[in-house]
Amino acid sequence: MSFVKGLQCRECKHGYEVAPIHVCEFCFGPLEVVYDYEAISKVLTKEKILSRPPNMWRYQELMPLDQEPTVGREVGYTPLIRADRLAKVLGVKELYIKNDAVNYPTLSFKDRVVSVAISKAKEFGFKTVGCASTGNLANSVAANAASAGLESFIFIPHDLEQGKVLGTLVFKTNLIGIKGNYDEVNRLCSEIAAKYQWAFVNINIRPFYAEGSKAMAYEIVEQLGWKTPQHIISPMAGGSLITKLWKAFKEMETLGLIKKNTARVYGAQATGCSPITTAVKKGSELFEPQRPNTICKSLAIGNPADGFYAARVMRDSGGWGEDVSDEEIIEAMKLLASTEGIFAETAGGVTLGVAKKLIEQGRLPKDESIVLCITGNGLKTQEVLLGKCGEPQIIEAKIRQFDELYEKMGA
Amino acid sequence: MAKVRIPTPLQKLAENQAELEVSGTSVKEVLANLEAKYPGFQERLYDDKGQLRRFINFYVNEEDIRFADGEATILKEDDELSIVPAIAGG
Numbered sequence: 001m002s003f004v005k006g007l008q009c010r011e012c013k014h015g016y017e018v019a020p021i022h023v024c025e026f027c028f029g030p031l032e033v034v035y036d037y038e039a040i041s042k043v044l045t046k047e048k049i050l051s052r053p054p055n056m057w058r059y060q061e062l063m064p065l066d067q068e069p070t071v072g073r074e075v076g077y078t079p080l081i082r083a084d085r086l087a088k089v090l091g092v093k094e095l096y097i098k099n100d101a102v103n104y105p106t107l108s109f110k111d112r113v114v115s116v117a118i119s120k121a122k123e124f125g126f127k128t129v130g131c132a133s134t135g136n137l138a139n140s141v142a143a144n145a146a147s148a149g150l151e152s153f154i155f156i157p158h159d160l161e162q163g164k165v166l167g168t169l170v171f172k173t174n175l176i177g178i179k180g181n182y183d184e185v186n187r188l189c190s191e192i193a194a195k196y197q198w199a200f201v202n203i204n205i206r207p208f209y210a211e212g213s214k215a216m217a218y219e220i221v222e223q224l225g226w227k228t229p230q231h232i233i234s235p236m237a238g239g240s241l242i243t244k245l246w247k248a249f250k251e252m253e254t255l256g257l258i259k260k261n262t263a264r265v266y267g268a269q270a271t272g273c274s275p276i277t278t279a280v281k282k283g284s285e286l287f288e289p290q291r292p293n294t295i296c297k298s299l300a301i302g303n304p305a306d307g308f309y310a311a312r313v314m315r316d317s318g319g320w321g322e323d324v325s326d327e328e329i330i331e332a333m334k335l336l337a338s339t340e341g342i343f344a345e346t347a348g349g350v351t352l353g354v355a356k357k358l359i360e361q362g363r364l365p366k367d368e369s370i371v372l373c374i375t376g377n378g379l380k381t382q383e384v385l386l387g388k389c390g391e392p393q394i395i396e397a398k399i400r401q402f403d404e405l406y407e408k409m410g411a
Numbered sequence: 412m413a414k415v416r417i418p419t420p421l422q423k424l425a426e427n428q429a430e431l432e433v434s435g436t437s438v439k440e441v442l443a444n445l446e447a448k449y450p451g452f453q454e455r456l457y458d459d460k461g462q463l464r465r466f467i468n469f470y471v472n473e474e475d476i477r478f479a480d481g482e483a484t485i486l487k488e489d490d491e492l493s494i495v496p497a498i499a500g501g
């Protein structure tokens with residue numbers, strides 16, 4: 001049973017029937033899924049949500065599927081932890097981490113969007129799925145396509161991290177490395193998508209795919225006791241996630257699941273690829289594309305398709321955008337690990353690094369609730385930390401050697 | 412003459428052709444000549460303020476024109492102009 005009314009152009013509002021299409025024929029604006037909220041509010045109550053298994057399909061009525069999901073039934077409902085030790089270092093009172101670094105099955109928030117995208121692709125009857133990816137999407141499409149028994153074609157910049165490449169190949173997909181950056185991969189993929197009749201999760205399936213991100217926000221609200229955080233910080237690549245977090249908060253208000261959406265939304269990028277935060281800081285609606293140069297490859301999109309909307313979310317919510325250097329990213333990855341025991345990938349370093357900077361700037365108040373969206377796992381981007389966390393002490397299996405070492409360590 | 416690659420949603424305007432030969436020495440000129448030949452393009456490619464629409468990317472020989480001179484970017488004989496709708500990332 002679906003509550004989807006259809007697709008609608010975000011720009012000129014022209015309506016379309018549900019189909020594997022993604023741009024408006026009239027103005028090229030992106031298409032978005034429209035729901036019948038009145039009907040949803042009659043069936044989706046807090047009691048109903050709480051009675052369901054702990055995964056993102058607790059919010060199934062707000063996902064654009066006609067049938068039960070066939071891919072990624074177990075995705076989502078990741079921990080929201082209170083991060084008091086990190087809060088102390090940052091000098092703030094109430095800090096939480098939404099930990100999608102432990103999402104199922106491929107350890108990033110992309111498992112959310114992909115479970116929706118591939119379930120939808122199956123509804124449409126596609127036998128082959130594909131994507132252009134900066135790494136995490138590649139892992140998730142490959143894994144979920146394998147478990148769905150679909151063939152997959154995945155396109156990535158050729159120089160991604162080992163963990164992301166191997167973590168894709170293992171699922172026996174067709175992985176194609178492009179000599180170029182992500183924006184070049186994207187341009188090629190739009191040509192491929194026009195020629196081959198596949199479900200490209202981030203191209204012709206994009207309106208459905210993008211909806212999956214909303215679940216992260218629904219869960220945060222539920223885990224906070226049915227209220228929005230006062231401040232939430234999200235990493236940005238194409239700018240889709242942050243846009244959908246905001247949509248989800250507004251939907252919960254519309255549905256009466258919360259009294260009021262009072263969240264301020266902040267976007268985080270790496271300085272080496274910061275087209276969105278640069279536009280926000282300049283107060284400009286026009287984006288200058290960039291040629292990415294950062295260790296944070298997962299966020300290295302120089303020409304962000306949803307950048308315009310992401311900037312608007314930050315402005316409308318009263319948030320802000322900020323970016324951090326590669327050194328700050330590494331420091332933040334280590335800080336998160338050593339205070340909270342969470343090993344996040346580079347994008348997590350971006351999020352925490354930006355939070356720290358915003359607190360120092362006084363843009364984030366010290367006595368209000370703050371949620372950090374940690375969206376990917378550090379085991380996938382290990383090379384950036386090589387030689388930056390010390391080395392193990394090697395000794396022989398003799399107690400004397402350990403005693404000496406212990407003394408030397410001055411513990 | 413420049414080669415212009417037409418995205419699927421606009422091919423209807425050009426008798427279903429995916430590639431056209433259009434004269435002109437800059438992006439702006441080529442797009443104007445395209446409009447003269449196949450009316451309807453201008454309205455789709457420009458917003459009501461006369462700016463190129465923000466959700467379309469233009470590439471001359473694979474290079475985003477915003478890295479060059481935007482609409483004023485020069486097109487030489489046999490250069491290729493691609494019109495590509497923006498797509499999401501990840």
Ligand SMILES: Cc1ncc(COP(=O)(O)O)c(C=O)c1O
Binds near residue numbers: 299
């Ligand atoms: C770990 C991680 N976080 C955040 C993002 C940002 O996603 P979006 O493109 O929706 O802004 C990505 C995108 O690839 C990602 O891999």
Ligand SMILES: [Zn+2]
Binds near residue numbers: 027
């Ligand atoms: Zn439109």
